[in-house]
Amino acid sequence: MNPRCITGLDNVPDEARGCVLTLGNFDGVHLGHRSIIASARALADAEAIPVVAMTFDPPPGLVLHPDASPQRLTLPDCKASLLCECGADYSVTAQANIELLSLPPEDFVREILVGYFAPKHIVEGNNFFYGRNRAGDVRTLRASGVKCGFTVHLAESIVADLGDGPVLISSTLVRKLLLQGRVESAARALGRPFEICGTVVEGAQRGRGMNYPTANVDPGSQIVPADGVYAGIARVDQREHLAAISIGDQPTFDGSARAIEAFLLDVEGCFYGKIMTLSFETRLRDQVKFESTAELADQMRKDVERVRELVRQSPG
Numbered sequence: 001m002n003p004r005c006i007t008g009l010d011n012v013p014d015e016a017r018g019c020v021l022t023l024g025n026f027d028g029v030h031l032g033h034r035s036i037i038a039s040a041r042a043l044a045d046a047e048a049i050p051v052v053a054m055t056f057d058p059p060p061g062l063v064l065h066p067d068a069s070p071q072r073l074t075l076p077d078c079k080a081s082l083l084c085e086c087g088a089d090y091s092v093t094a095q096a097n098i099e100l101l102s103l104p105p106e107d108f109v110r111e112i113l114v115g116y117f118a119p120k121h122i123v124e125g126n127n128f129f130y131g132r133n134r135a136g137d138v139r140t141l142r143a144s145g146v147k148c149g150f151t152v153h154l155a156e157s158i159v160a161d162l163g164d165g166p167v168l169i170s171s172t173l174v175r176k177l178l179l180q181g182r183v184e185s186a187a188r189a190l191g192r193p194f195e196i197c198g199t200v201v202e203g204a205q206r207g208r209g210m211n212y213p214t215a216n217v218d219p220g221s222q223i224v225p226a227d228g229v230y231a232g233i234a235r236v237d238q239r240e241h242l243a244a245i246s247i248g249d250q251p252t253f254d255g256s257a258r259a260i261e262a263f264l265l266d267v268e269g270c271f272y273g274k275i276m277t278l279s280f281e282t283r284l285r286d287q288v289k290f291e292s293t294a295e296l297a298d299q300m301r302k303d304v305e306r307v308r309e310l311v312r313q314s315p316g
Contacts, residue, residue, distance in 0.1 A: 002080070002081055002084055004084050004088075004089060004090050004091065005077070005080035005081060005083075005084060005090075005091050005093070006090055006091065006092045006093065007080075007092075007093050008093070008094070008095065009092065009094050009095075009112070009116050012052075012090075012092055012116050012117065013090070015050065015090075016050055016052050016089070016090045016092070016117065017116075017117055017118045018049055018050075018118055018119070018120055019044070019049055019050045019051060019052040019089075019090075019117055019118075019119050019120065019121075020040040020041075020043045020044040020047075020049060020050070020051050020052070020119065020120065020121040020122075020123060021040075021052050021053075021054065021113065021117050021119035021121070021122050021123075021150075022036050022037065022040050022051075022052075022053050022054070022088075022122065022123045022124060023053070023054035023055070023113070023122075023124075023130070024036075024054075024055065024124070024125075024128065025055060025056060025059050025060065025061075025171070026053065026055045026079055026083060027059065027072060027073045027074060027079070027171040028073035028074055028171050028174050028190055029074060029079060029082040029083060029086060029190070030169055030170070030171065030174055030189050030190045030191065031158045031160065031169045031189060031190070031191050032125065032157060032158045032168075032169045032170060033083075033086075034086045034087075034191055035125075035155050035156060035157075035158050036123055036124065036125055036155040037051065037053060037083065037086050037087040037088055038086075038087060038155075039123050039153060039155040039156075040053075040087070040088075040121070040123040040155075041087040043121050043123065043153065044089075044121075047120065049120060050089035050090060051087060051088045051089050051090075052088065052089065052090045052091075052092060052117055052119075053083040053084075053088040053090070053091045053092070054091075054092045054093075054094060054117070055079060055080070055083070055091065055092070055093055055094070056093065056094050056095075056096040057076040057093050057094075057095065057096060058096050059072065059096065060096050060101055062096075063096050063097060063098065063101060064098075064101060070171075070172075070175055070223070071175070071221060071222060071223035071224075072221050072222050072223065073171060073174055073175065073178075073190075073194070073222070073223060074222075075197055075220065075221070075222060076093055078195070078197060079091075079093075080093055092116075094112075100112070101132070102132050103131060103132060104131055104132050104135070105130060105131030105132070105135050105136030105140050105141075105144075106131075106136075106140075106144060107131075108130055108131045108132075108136065109130075109131075109136075109141065109144040109148060110144075110148065113148075114148045114150075119150045120149075120150055120151070121150060121151050121152075121153060122141065122145065122150055122151070122152050122153070123152075123153045123154075123155055124138060124141070124152070124153075124154065124155070125154065125155055125157060126138065126154060126157060128141070138152060138154065157169075160188065160189065162177070162182075162185040162188055162189060163182075163185055169189050173189060174186050174189050174190060174194075175223055177189065178194060178223055178224075178225045178226070179223070179225070179226055180226055181225055181226030181227075181228050181283050182283070183225055183230060183280040183281070183282065183283055184281075184282060184283070186225075186280075187280075187281075193232070193233075193279045193280055193281050194225070194279070194280050195277050195278060195279045195280070196217060196219045196222050196224065196260065196277070196278045196280075197222070197275065197276070197277045197278075198217040198218045198219045198220055198222070198260075198275070198276065199217070199218050199273065199274070199275060199276075200215045200216065200217055200218075200236075200271040200272055200273065200274050200275075200276050201216050201217070201218045201272070202216065202272060203216035203259060203261065212263050212297065212300045212304075213263070214246070214261035214262055214263045215234070215236075215261070215262045215263075215264065215271045215276060216259050216260065216261055217260045217261075217262060217276050217278060218260075219260060224247060224258075224260060225247060225280060226247070227247050227248035227249075227258075227286070227287045228246075228247060228248070228283055228284070228285060228286050228287055229244065229245065229246050229247075229283075229284045229285050229286075229287070229303055230244075230245040230246075230247070230280050230281070230282065230283050230284060231243075231244065231245075231281050231282040231283075231284055231303075231306060231307040231310045231311050232244075232245050232262075232278055232279045232280045232281045232282075232307075232311065233278075233279040233281065233311065234262050234264050234276055234277070234278055234279075235276065235277040235279070236264075236271055236274055236275070236276040236277075237274065239267075241264040241265060241266065241267050242264070242265040242266070242307050242308065242311050243262045243263060243264050243265065243278065243307070244262070244263045244265070244284075244300070244303045244304055244307050245260065245261070245262045245263075245278055245280065246259075246260075246261045246262075246263075246287070247259075247260050247261075247287075248287040249287075260278070262276070262278055263300070263304070265304060265307065265308070281310065281311050282310045282311070284303055284306055284307075284310075285303070
């Protein structure tokens with residue numbers, strides 16, 4: 001684990017105090033989040049102080065509304081690493097619980113933000129809310145800054161045309177795109193291909209019988225793109241491999257539990273129990289019910305050829 005990725009507010013190092021601070025859920029660490037980090041980075045470099053990104057686990061929505069909370073775009077360790085990769089000196093993951101989330105805005109600022117970070121600057125987006133019942137906003141944060149000695153800055157929202165006209169980049173938008181199978185558009189909003197990280201679990205082993213053995217990846221609490229076949233990259237054992245990734249309920253075999261199955265090109269081995277990351281580069285086709293396993297195997301051969309054509313990153 002990256003030593004700059006801190007878990008728990010009590011573990012915040014002294015070097016992180018007096019920082020440029022930004023806080024939020026940061027799910028996906030998309031272009032909007034990266035704009036906030038970039039603004040914080042510019043302020044920090046001008047004063048030779050660190051940038052700290054504070055986030056939460058579990059996501060606050062999951063604590064407050066467990067039945068209505070959306071699935072995650074990124075798991076905690078991945079999110080923390082991405083925040084550091086895009087410019088934060090430290091990412092700090094605070095445990096989100098009812099006690100923390102019930103603090104009135106002024107107490108949240110005094111006890112959490114000032115108490116643990118003593119920030120000189122705080123950078124946020126326009127739709128920033130905090131404290132009990134999300135009662136705090138940029139206006140109240142600025143008022144607290146006058147009392148507590150920090151300045152609040154707003155980063156510009158990011159708007160991009162992903163094929164349907166200009167849209168505001170947000171975690172909600174990325175989830176919508178993934179549920180539509182639009183992984184290329186999601187990648188443009190994220191600034192990188194969408195990834196699922198999970199443990200390889202045992203499947204029905206039907207692919208092995210067709211000479212296309214697949215690794216079944218358990219996504220845990222992460223969102224899964226729409227059913228279909230995708231070209232991508234699989235990372236396992238610190239190596240990368242081209243991959244044809246199938247998501248669905250195996251309609252040729254009269255359906256079963258929905259699964260994520262990855263056929264790794266040009267590699268053999270058993271990956272059960274290992275952590276595998278799947279990067280979704282391009283959508284190849286919809287799920288189709290074939291009349292026979294021979295037809296399915298022929299289509300898989302074509303899918304593999306398309307993966308080689310479309311994914312330019314060299315395996316290994």
